[in-house]
Amino acid sequence: MSAFVSNGKLYLNGMVGDYTWFTKDCFTFEDVMTALDQTDRSKKLTVHVNSAGGDAIDGAAIYSALAALPNGVDIVIEGIAASAGSLIAMAGKTVTMTSSAVMMIHDVMQFTDGNSDDHKRALSALEAMSNVYAGVYAAKSKKSVTACRNLMKAETWFEPDQAVAAGFADKVSGPGARGLMVAAFDYSLFQHAPKKLVDLAAAKNWKAETKSPVIPKEKTMTNTPAATARAEAAARIKAIMMHAEAEGRTALAEHLAYETDMDPEEAVKMLALAGKAAPEPTMTYEQRRLAGHGITEHDRRRAAAMPEGYTSAISGLARPDYRGGGDPKASGLVANMKRRNGIK
Template identity: 45%
Template sequence: MMSAILQGKTLHLAGSVGDGWFDEETFNSVDILVATEAFAPEDELTVHLNSPGGIASEGAAIYAMLAARPGAVHVVIEGIAASAASLIAMAGKTVSMSPGSVMMIHDPSGFTSGNSEAHGKAIEALEVLASAYASVYARKSGKPPSACRAIMKAETWFTPEQAVKAGFADTVGQGLLSHTAAAFDYSKFKNAPPALVAMARANDWAAREASHQMKTQPAKDGPMPKDNQAHAAAAARIKAIMKADEAKGRTELAEHLAYETDMEPDAAIALMQHAPDGKHETAADDYHPRRNREARQMNASGLNGATGRDRAATSRLVDSMKQRHGAK
C-alpha cells in the first residue's frame, strides 16, 4: 500500500522505501514523482518522513529527485529516518528532527544467490552504492566521504541533538515528542536502540515482516524464486546497457533501450555504437536528446521521464537503427 500522501505543499512519507518487501506501507520513486507532478519545479516542498528504510537504490533515486528540485525542500523527521530513509533526508535544504525521533546511517546490504562470481558482483555493486551514499552524507555534513563511510560501517544511531552536532540535521523541532516509529523489525539492526527493539516486539513487527519476506526471499540454500530471478535478470540487463561505454553521450537512447524495450545488452550496445553521441547536432526528425541533464544525480536517470516527443523521436531512431543494422 502506497504511503506517500500530499497535503497542500507537504508530502508525508511513511513506511518502508521500496516495493513492499518490508511493510504493507511503502513508498517509492514513482510515488514521489506522481505526488509532486502538480508542483512547479521552483515551488518549496516540505517532506515529513517516518521510515525504517528499505531498498537502497530506491532511496538514492528519491534523494536525487528531491535534491534536483530548484525549489527548496525542507525535511522533517518524525519517528525515524533509518538506512535508505536517512539518505532521503539529506535532500533537505533544512533537516529538522522532532523531539524523540532518531536517525540511523549504515552501509547498504543485500543478498545474492549463485556462484562466487555472482557474490563478487554483488560486493562490487554494494561498494559502489556505499561510496555514493557516503558522498551524499558528506555533502550535507561537511565531513570527508571517508569519515561518513566509517560512520556507515559502524551503523550509527543519532538522537536529534547528536544528528545536529554531526551535521546530518540542522535543527531540533519544537513539536510534540515523537513516540511512533514506522513498523519494522528493528532487532535486525545490530545497534538499534533498545526502545525501538522493544516497540517492535510489543507490536509483533517481526512476524508481520516475515510474512512479507516469505513471498520474496529465497529459501536458505535453495534457488532464488522465479520472480526474483526475473527481477535480477532485468536489473542486470539494464545495468549492462546503462553502464556501457557506448551509452555515454547517448543517455536518452540508452534509457529507452534499457527501460522501454527487451533488447539484450549486446544488441543494444551494437545499436548505440552507430547512433550519434550527443556531442553533435542531429536532424530533428532523427533524434532529439533532452536538455538539462545536469539535474540527474545518483544514478537516478529517467525518473523525471521523457516527454512524449522525446520518446517518439527515440523510438523512431531505435526502429531506424534496427532496420539499418539488423538488430532484433
C-alpha cells in the first residue's frame, strides 16, 4: 500500500488501483479511506501526489472523497500526476507542482473482449466516463468541457508553468535541484510521453512483470489486525480469480471468491470439477459492484464517492447478478457440487 499519513500529511505514491501483482507501489480507494481515518478532519489536509495513473474508477472515487472533505485539501504534485493521478490532483483547493513535476490528461481507457455488442457498450461507457473526467478538469481550469475533452483526446502533457497557464495548477514551488523524481512506471505505454520519461523508464528498467498469485496456506485468525485481515482477504480473492481454473468459469469463481469464505485450494478444486461456461459479457465484477450490487461497506462508500454521472456512465454494462435469481444455475450450485464430489 502506498497511501500513508506522515506528520499530518497524506502521501499517495504509485499506481491508482490494486496493481499488487505488478508493483508494491499502488493505492486503492479503500487504502485512501483508511489513511484518511488517521487525519484530523478539523484541519485542511495537504496531499502529496506522485502517480502515473491506473484504475479510472478508483481515481474518480478518490478524487471525490478528497474534494468532499469539509475543510478541503491542498495538493502538491511531486514527480508526476498523469491519467487518474491528475484527476485526483484536481481535488485540491490549491494545486502546487514542484519545478521538476509533470502532469498529463487523456481519455479514459480499458481493455474489453466479447462480441460487437459488448464492445459497443464498452465504447459508450468509455465515452461517458471520459466526459465525466472532462467535467472535473473543466471545473478546475475554468475551460469548457469540450476544450478539456480535446486536450484529453490529444493526450496532453504539461510542465509546471504550462499547467499553471492552462489552469490545472495554481503555482510552482522548489528549485528543481533534485532532478526528475517521478513514480516508477513504463512510460512507453503512453502515446505522447515526454522522451525524458521514456528514457528514464528504460534506464531504470521500469517494466510491469506479472507475478503468480500465492495461495495462502493458513486460515485467517480471528484476532488478526484489520489492515492485515484486509490484505489477506484480498490475497485470497486474487488467488481464486487469477487461477487458471477460473477461466471460463467466471460466475462460479466470483461466487466462491466474493460470497464464501472457502479456502483458495478448495475453491480451485471445485472450479476444476465444474464445466466451462460459454463466454460471458464483458461486465466485470468490479463494474457490477459500482452498478449497484455493493458487497461491502467499502464498496458502498466508493460508489457513493463517485463524481456525478460516473456510476450511470457504466450502468449500461450491467449483466445479471449471479448471486441469486439472476442465473438459475447459481442457486445451490456450490452445495450441489460439494455433494456430488465429496467436498466438505
